[in-house]
Amino acid sequence: MLLIIMVLLDFKVQAQYKRDNYVNILDLRSSLLQTNVISSSTTLFSDMGAWHAYSLPERQEDYGGFNGPVLFNRKGDVVSESVAKIALQINNTPFVFNQPIASFLPGMAMMKYTNDEITLEQSLIFSDKRSALVRNTIKNNSSVPVSVKVSWSGKVKVESRLAHENEQIKISFPKGIYLMDFPWKNRLDVVINKNSYQVVCKDEITIHPHSSITFYIQHSNFINENDYTVNYHHEEKAEQKFIDNQVRWNGYISKALANGGRWPNDPLIRNLKVKSMITLMTNWRSAAGDLKHDGIFPSYSTFDGFWAWDSWKHAAACALFFPELGKNNIRAMFDYQDKDGMIADCVFLNSKDNNYRDSKPPLAAWAVWEVYKKTGDLLFLKEMFPKLVRYHHWWYKNRDHDQNGLCEFGSTDGSREAAAWESGMDNAVRYDDALMLKNNNKAWSLNQESVDLNSFLYLEKLLLAKMSALLSIQGSEDYFKDARRLKKMVNTLMYDKVTGYYYDIKVAGKSKILLEGTEGWHPLWTRIASLDQASAVAKVMADTTRFNTYVPFPTFPANQSKFDPAHGYWRGPVWLDQVMFGIEGLRNYHQDKLADQLLMKFINHAEGMRDNKPIHENYNPLTGDSLGAMNFSWSAAALLRLLCE
Structure with a gap:
């Protein structure tokens, strides 16, 4: 009995060092309707020394994406209310984004949308000093296969130039570059307007019963062209970055609590x-x-x-x-x-x-x-x-x-x-x-x-x-x-x-x-x-x-x-x-x-x-x-x- 008590106590102590125990200790929800966050009451999330940040959506209009980015190299400019909002069609029927379960863990922001057919989980971390990764996982909750069509859209609210280059969406500012790398390169239809874009996956995706698919979007922010040339790289091991993120933050917490x-x-x-x-x-x-x-x-x-x-x-x-x-x-x-x-x-x-x-x-x-x-x-x-x-x-x-x-x-x-x-x-x-x-x-x-x-x-x-x-x-x-x-x-x-x-x-x-x-x-x-x-x-x-x-x-x-x-x-x-x-x-x-x-x-x-x-x-x-x-x-x-x- 004493051994069991000691094991349980040790488990409780070790659990204190895990970031899962510190969910939503900051309220990250906001609506980035303003053009700049200076002197605002907006709570944002950044990490890894990045010069950009995001928040969790508060309005239904923003569901399906993380709010932002906000660029600190542009003194807090809000680039978009939601720069890469996902849209889904499930068996040719639009998926309705109701209020998600929104969670902010140390080092990661998450949203979970669900209905009888599917569950969409979106997780955002910063992978290095210039880039963030958004992981999207779609799970089939039903007992029959479902077909899924995926698209993204975004609207930019600051002076910039949008372009589709090298299978990326590139937003160029007088000073700075913001890039989005989407999955399924060469299988995307891209439409660019003056201050908005849409990216549509050409293929339908079939998800078998109780199975799931996962794909990633990389968001990168550079302060100028030289910074882009020196620091840009496409992340090939995205899931490993999520593992590294958890290990790193658990390490911070362990050291502080120790x-x-x-x-x-x-x-x-x-x-x-x-x-x-x-x-x-x-x-x-x-x-x-x-x-x-x-x-x-x-x-x-x-x-x-x-x-x-x-x-x-x-x-x-x-x-x-x-x-x-x-x-x-x-x-x-x-x-x-x-x-x-x-x-x-x-x-x-x-x-x-x-x-x-x-x-x-x-x-x-x-x-x-x-x-x-x-x-x-x-x-x-x-x-x-x-x-x-x-x-x-x-x-x-x-x-x-x-x-x-x-x-x-x-x-x-x-x-x-x-x-x-x-x-x-x-x-x-x-x-x-x-x-x-x-x-x-x-x-x-x-x-x-x-x-x-x-x-x-x-x-x-x-x-x-x-x-x-x-x-x-x-x-x-x-x-x-x-x-x-x-x-x-x-x-x-x-x-x-x-x-x-x-x-x-x-x-x-x-x-x-x-x-x-x-x-x-x-x-x-x-x-x-x-x-x-x-x-x-x-x-x-x-x-x-x-x-x-x-x-x-x-x-x-x-x-x-x-x-x-x-x-x-x-x-x-x-x-x-x-x-x-x-x-x-x-x-x-x-x-x-x-x-x-x-x-x-x-x-x-x-x-x-x-x-x-x-x-x-x-x-x-x-x-x-x-x-x-x-x-x-x-x-x-x-x-x-x-x-x-």
């Missing part, structure tokens, strides 16, 4: 881990154009490049289940490190659009270290170390106005706007009265030394010290020495004993800017604070009039006049990276009970945590309503890390 966390057996927590991975993977984009390595968009519904501040968090989360993507996301940003060591704010398909007006908070060394901890890859550490050193020194050469060892956020163009962007907290209240100070001809600083920036630089010094020791590079003790000095300065100058909290300080005079914000608990995340200081900060975090709101961790305390929970961006709404800094910071000082309470309070009250709605950019701390961009990657990254601790 990290455990505090509630490893809670189905809600497991669902959130998987939802977080799906969010990251749908925003994965492969190297293309001037992007030399793969990376992750912040959100396909708003952004169309890689951001540094986001990429470091994405990489740290990918280390938990897909470290190679984490490495490449880091490389993608360092590909454009300038000669002075600066990392751009964001990089794009066209490098002329890269933003060097500002950088972003220095979490690159942390991201590299998180990847190293999971992989033990010393070669990656060796590759990144000199680049990290150059970036670290850049801050002190360009963002330390009075050369006292405490840095400021700033910009390369002297604008306060870009300086606030550099902090990552674009419109935070602490910058309302900030002024700009010129450091050199291409560097300006805000007139305040920021506690979060210097906390991050402290952590970076510790990590560079560890890396140099591992790589047998001189300088480890110097980094430790500098870290100890910086720690003392932060704790002496930026901590206020009266209020028990950390603040930014003015460059001139070093007076504290007594405005509480989430940056005040960053010294706990980087372990700068003493036990007494951490305890005092934890009391502020636990205060229900300030930061322990209905959804905890607002970016500005709820008892202040400038608190704006619904429209404030960084003046009230809850951002999940700040939740991560807060929870992990509390755990660093053994405040586990409070950390658990606050994390579960967030999960219980924030929209999208307990249902099949997407993860968002930020949340209203008073109502739990989701705000900002949907399917937001750094929110998913922070959530995944928190749940895997």
Whole structure:
């Protein structure tokens, strides 16, 4: 009996690692009636770093095909409401597509239509960085043979040219090519109109009783003609790709769940881990154009490049289940490190659009270290170390106005706007009265030394010290020495004993800017604070009039006049990276009970945590309503890390 129980328990544990247990944890149904998904509420599915995506149909008019594609190389343009919709005639009678059983599994979207005569199952996966495969299986449910006629049609809603070339339907754009490879080549009748097409199989297909046939359509998206020339290939082993897809996704899930966390057996927590991975993977984009390595968009519904501040968090989360993507996301940003060591704010398909007006908070060394901890890859550490050193020194050469060892956020163009962007907290209240100070001809600083920036630089010094020791590079003790000095300065100058909290300080005079914000608990995340200081900060975090709101961790305390929970961006709404800094910071000082309470309070009250709605950019701390961009990657990254601790 004990053996049977153990076998059943093991079976239950192993089943948790299978993607079949995570069906429809995101609602993929939509109607792509708009011409672009930017700022829309559409949930899409992509994978493998592809630059296109699809959804499941919501309207009967779209039944028989997957909605889309949406092209991210065209900044979210909707090419078609359903670009390849199948039509069937069964024994010369049109098959009626009633509402399907629609399923979204991690890595695969599916639809199932059935009547007394046949069942049609359609499954979509991404087979590589440019292509998706749709598998169509028609099963004869009856006891007599059935004859089947198959056709497809589609209508394009963006400026393009349709052509029938090499037995393919080719949709050409001013920039980009979309191809569809249909089965039964040389047995198809094709009609092309200005913005629509129809493909008809010439032959009737006979399916014997209780038997089935399977055929595939390949959809490929290329950003330009050269991309097509280099990357197009017709997939000859389509079914193997479906097998590989299942193995790969089961592997992701197994790795993430194997990290455990505090509630490893809670189905809600497991669902959130998987939802977080799906969010990251749908925003994965492969190297293309001037992007030399793969990376992750912040959100396909708003952004169309890689951001540094986001990429470091994405990489740290990918280390938990897909470290190679984490490495490449880091490389993608360092590909454009300038000669002075600066990392751009964001990089794009066209490098002329890269933003060097500002950088972003220095979490690159942390991201590299998180990847190293999971992989033990010393070669990656060796590759990144000199680049990290150059970036670290850049801050002190360009963002330390009075050369006292405490840095400021700033910009390369002297604008306060870009300086606030550099902090990552674009419109935070602490910058309302900030002024700009010129450091050199291409560097300006805000007139305040920021506690979060210097906390991050402290952590970076510790990590560079560890890396140099591992790589047998001189300088480890110097980094430790500098870290100890910086720690003392932060704790002496930026901590206020009266209020028990950390603040930014003015460059001139070093007076504290007594405005509480989430940056005040960053010294706990980087372990700068003493036990007494951490305890005092934890009391502020636990205060229900300030930061322990209905959804905890607002970016500005709820008892202040400038608190704006619904429209404030960084003046009230809850951002999940700040939740991560807060929870992990509390755990660093053994405040586990409070950390658990606050994390579960967030999960219980924030929209999208307990249902099949997407993860968002930020949340209203008073109502739990989701705000900002949907399917937001750094929110998913922070959530995944928190749940895997």
